[in-house]
Amino acid sequence: MREASLVIDQKAELGEGPSWDAGRGVLYWVDIDGFKLMEYHPSSGRHYERKLDQHVCAAVPREKGGMMLALRDGFYSYDLVSGEKEAIIDPEADKPGNRFNDGKCDPSGRFWAGTMAVERGTGEAALYRLNKDMSLDTIFDSVTISNGLAWTEDGSMMYYIDTPTKKVMAYDLNAVTGEITGKRTAITFQEGSPDGMCMDQEGMLWIALHRLGKVERWNPQTSERLETVTVPAQRTTSCVFGGEDLKDLYITTARGGLSEEELREEPHAGGLFHIRTDVPGMPTYSFGG
Template identity: 45%
Template sequence: MGSKNVQLVLDAKAILGEGPCWNEDQKALYWVDILGEKFCRFYPETGQNESFLIGEYVGAVVCAGNDEVVLATQSGFQSYHMGQRTLTPLVDPEAHLPANRFNDGKCDGQGRFWAGTMEIIEKEAAGSLYVLETDYSYRKVYEGVGVSNGIAWSLDEKEMYYIDSMKKLVLAFDFDAEKGEISRSRTLIDFAGEQGFPDGMTIDEEGMLWIAHWDGWQVSRWDPRSGIKLESIEVPAAKATSCIFGGEGLDTLYITTARKGLETDQAGNQPHAGGIFAVKPGVKGTKTHAFGASYTTKKKE
């Protein structure tokens, strides 16, 4: 495969572009530059990209109402009001672990925010996976994580998929959507034979997983039932970090990338590393869920 036409849509030159999520109402792509200590809101139709500097590592962003987001940062979960540019700390599950930071995260269909941590220097498997409930209480649901990364749920919400980049594994859990609980962890895909490390992940409307390869120059599509790789799309940056479906009818796959560790002399063969790319893979995606807004309760006013 790999012949699909991947286009640069934003030459962001992010140090560590990550964690994209699509806001259907705003037709906007939210994403973070973790090491740039900011999150951004990008409008593909106009090419406009707004930056919101937070002043500490921002691992993930999820929408929470019209002008608000919830962030998973180095110092825990925080709420941010974009109009007022105000940051409000919510809860820090790892206040006692200053050497850790939050990394990737995502909301489930009930509006809970799942996000995991990692050691900043990436030596020990000192991270954990947490759930921020819509009332701002939290639970630790899994531990012994190296680099907590991509999360996705099966279309019937009976399984959750989860990536530990350090261990090069994509795990599957049984998922109880009502209680927001996971059980029976098992290895779904072992990336040992793949190029690079599994990083961010999303799921399409056919229930197939799309995984970004850190240091692998690609995003790949997998069947979670068989664990088989179905196809791969080449990305003109070595460090593809994550992907999410957006655009008209969710037919566009947006891909975030990183420049981290790229020496100036290496930038020649990937001048747009750290940019956001887009491709129409021929399959549609699933919607991004917002924090606190479940299927059942959120009605268009």
Template identity: 45%
Template sequence: MGKAELVLDVKAMLAEGPNWDAENSILQWVDIPAGRIHWYNPSDGSDKYHEIGQFLGAAVQDTRGKMILAAQHGFYRYDPDSRLLEPLADPESHMPSNRFNDGKCDRKGRFWAGTMHMNGDSPTGALYCLHPDLRMSKLLTGVSCSNGITWSPDQRLMYYIDSPTRQIAAFDFDVETGTITNSRTVVEIPSDEGIPDGMTSDMEGNLWVAQWGGWRVSCWNPSTGKRLAVIDVPAALVSSCTFGGSGLDELYITTARMGLDGEQLRKQPGAGGLYRYKAGVRGMPSNRFGD
């Protein structure tokens, strides 16, 4: 068991979607309700952001210097230099109470992102895959709160979280076609430990899962369903995590302060901050969108 340290006391409403840019040694993350993309530089502690004017669930880099966003009103391409926001696809324009939430790219440069009802309590969401040629596939329906997505080191399995189920599902994954089959539950989160949120995996194939309301990130072996470690976080609403640093052995953890009252915030002044834990294992790298 270990404890995460606060490295950026930014007091975000709902920090999410951390991605490590290995080329520039920058951690990119989003504040969902603020509609902000952040870039945190661990070398000097600086953090800058751009605001896009709508809820922002996830943001990934592409291979051409731009970014691909999963936002309140669909997929967009964003140019950080010109700040031009270009709509790409809005698969749920007929569902104004839905928005995109968590998302991540696979090794072939496809962007996987899911939706949820704004209240998070209705199974109206879905899981989508945006291909590098901008084709879009719908992979799952009946989702309540689409969250963590990650893959096994050999790319033969995809793991996925629909938070209210308190489960991590595994799918057989075809890396060439981007199809998923044979869903089964591999991990169940105890009911008194919050709900599973964002997730990443290490090079040993273990899953690192943020537990919203649980004050922790837990490491799980998906082959056995057993917990291997607990990382204490001094904030209740732990939202996501990813590996970063020069050795990809530092776990960056995002948290939230949304919905906390004054007394709760006094007990967790770092809520909404960015935390780091030296995990001692190497994580899988973040992928970019495109071929």
């Protein structure tokens, strides 16, 4: 068992959604409740914040430049230079009590992102897919807290977490159409709440366990836990691989909801953490539209 080290003492209310831009050598991550998009440059140690006007729930690079965002009220494009954002579609305009949560792109460049009910309503949310032509598909509804997503390198399988189920589900994916079939349980957790996740190049999943202060590496084919990385912040939220060799695992955390006593025990809660891994990870895929 190894422990991740602090990189940025951000004190984010809800640090989440890390993604790696290999072209720029930049890590993006968000503070959902702080309305912030953040940018970390490992080569220089520089760290920037961009304040938006609403919850910033997921951020991914875009092939043509800039970013794609899942904000509280839908999908947006975002210009990193001007700071201008453009609304694309809000699939839940009729559900003001919901907001978007985790999201990322598949190997084909489609942006998948799901929602959650802010008041924790069971089954009130959904998972969506924004296609490269900006059309939108509802993948399934009756979700409670849409979270981690991961795909195999060939795009033939997808893994997905709806946190309260305490399960990672596996699906067969048609890489051309984006259709998913063959739903089955890959991993069931007895403790902790599975949150964000990513995949390494051996096909193993790295899963952040909220309230347990750790990220675990699992084999989704055998449901075997292979490795545990501890984090000195109990509210671990997500993780992503970065760096030139994709062996830098970055881990996001949150501090919102912690008591004063808990914050004294965890002074770096809400920070960005890092650990080197032996196995390289899968890249962050960019939006292709």
